[in-house]
Amino acid sequence: AQSVAQPEDQVNVAEGNPLTVKCTYSVSGNPYLFWYVQYPNRGLQFLLKYITGDNLVKGSYGFEAEFNKSQTSFHLKKPSALVSDSALYFCAVRAVTGGFKTIFGAGTRLFVKA
Amino acid sequence: DVKVTQSSRYLVKRTGEKVFLECVQDMDHENMFWYRQDPGLGLRLIYFSYDVKMKEKGDIPEGYSVSREKKERFSLILESASTNQTSMYLCASSLGGGGDYGYTFGSGTRLTVV
Numbered sequence: 001a002q003s004v005a006q007p008e009d010q011v012n013v014a015e016g017n018p019l020t021v022k023c024t025y026s027v028s029g030n031p032y033l034f035w036y037v038q039y040p041n042r043g044l045q046f047l048l049k050y051i052t053g054d055n056l057v058k059g060s061y062g063f064e065a066e067f068n069k070s071q072t073s074f075h076l077k078k079p080s081a082l083v084s085d086s087a088l089y090f091c092a093v094r095a096v097t098g099g100f101k102t103i104f105g106a107g108t109r110l111f112v113k114a
Numbered sequence: 115d116v117k118v119t120q121s122s123r124y125l126v127k128r129t130g131e132k133v134f135l136e137c138v139q140d141m142d143h144e145n146m147f148w149y150r151q152d153p154g155l156g157l158r159l160i161y162f163s164y165d166v167k168m169k170e171k172g173d174i175p176e177g178y179s180v181s182r183e184k185k186e187r188f189s190l191i192l193e194s195a196s197t198n199q200t201s202m203y204l205c206a207s208s209l210g211g212g213g214d215y216g217y218t219f220g221s222g223t224r225l226t227v228v
Contacts, residue, residue, distance in 0.1 A: 009154075032214050043118070043204055043219035044157075051214045090156060094214075101172070102217065104149075106156035 002027045004093050006105035013081045014113050021076040021108045023091030033074040034092040034102070035065055044090060050074060061085070081112045117141075120205050120220035127227050133192040135223050137205030144210030146188035147217065148172075148180065151202040163188055164210060195227045 003026045013019045025031060032051055036044040048059025055067045065076045074091060091105040121136035139146065145164050149157040149172075159172030161180040169180050177199060181189045188207075192199055202224050206217040 004156075006156075034216055036217075036219075041123075041222075043221045044206075044217070046216040046218070049214070049216055101159065101162070102147075103159075104157035106154055 002093055002095055002101070002103045004091050004103050004105040006089075006091055006108045008108050009106075010109045010111065012111045012113065015083055016080050019078050019081045019085070019110065019112070021089050021091075021110060023074045023076065023105060025072050025074060025091070025093040027093050027095045029095050032094040033065075033067060034094075035059065035063070035074075035076050036090045036092065036104075037061075038088040038090065038107075040087075047076070047089075081110075083112050083114050086110055086112045118205055118207055118218050118220040120203075120223050122223050123221065125223060125225045127192075127195050127225065129196060129227055131192075131195045131227075133195050133225070133227075135190040135192075135203055135205075135225070137188045137190070137220055138186055139188075139207040139218070140186065141207060141209075141218065142185070143207035143218070144185075145208045146182065147206045147208075148178075148188065148190045149204045149206065150174070151204055151222070157204065160190065192225075197227050199225065200227045201225060 005024045034049045035047040038044045050057045050067045058064045088107045090107050094102040118139045147162040148160040163169045163182040179191045204222050205220040208217045209215045
């Protein structure tokens with residue numbers, strides 16, 4: 001069965017510092033991996049995805065994520081955080097052979113302090 | 115700008131009422147999904163559809179049904195609303211095919227059952 005874990009409910013970081021939001025997954029076979037962001041009272045917005053190829057994936061708003069197959073992780077990163085990055089972040093996984101079903105993590109709330 | 119539109123942002127319904135949540139997408143996407151979002155639980159898949167008149171159960175289909183009579187419209191039906199169905203409901207769509215496409219989400223419907 002597919003699963004996604006986001007081990008931190010909340011991440012706090014100072015503006016200008018690097019940020020990391022962690023995600024680990026479990027899936028049979030190769031995964032498709034995604035990150036989404038949710039601002040207050042809004043739906044989720046797609047940030048980036050890993051399908052195949054380079055393990056470092058670049059996405060919207062300066063975010064990137066690193067796929068690590070041996071650690072089954074897909075951590076979201078940004079070199080320099082902005083206050084406007086404060087939001088709820090969701091990691092998601094879909095098995096390549098799993099059809100249309102995507103599993104989402106519980107979410108990590110990111111607070112960036114000025 | 116491509117869109118997934120959910121007909122209501124906020125709804126308040128009484129226990130036992132039949133509730134309809136409507137979702138329309140203008141991107142000619144094959145796949146459409148209904149999730150509910152609850153704090154600490156992330157997004158949980160209720161139902162999805164990969165073609166007109168086709169539907170598949172997700173992880174928590176009990177108490178819900180869906181209808182997809184046209185490609186652009188996917189309706190979620192609460193047959194007899196209960197207080198434990200108070201939640202944020204998110205509709206999403208994606209292109210069909212190999213499953214490596216991200217989702218486009220609507221802004222959500224916050225449903226309160228009293």
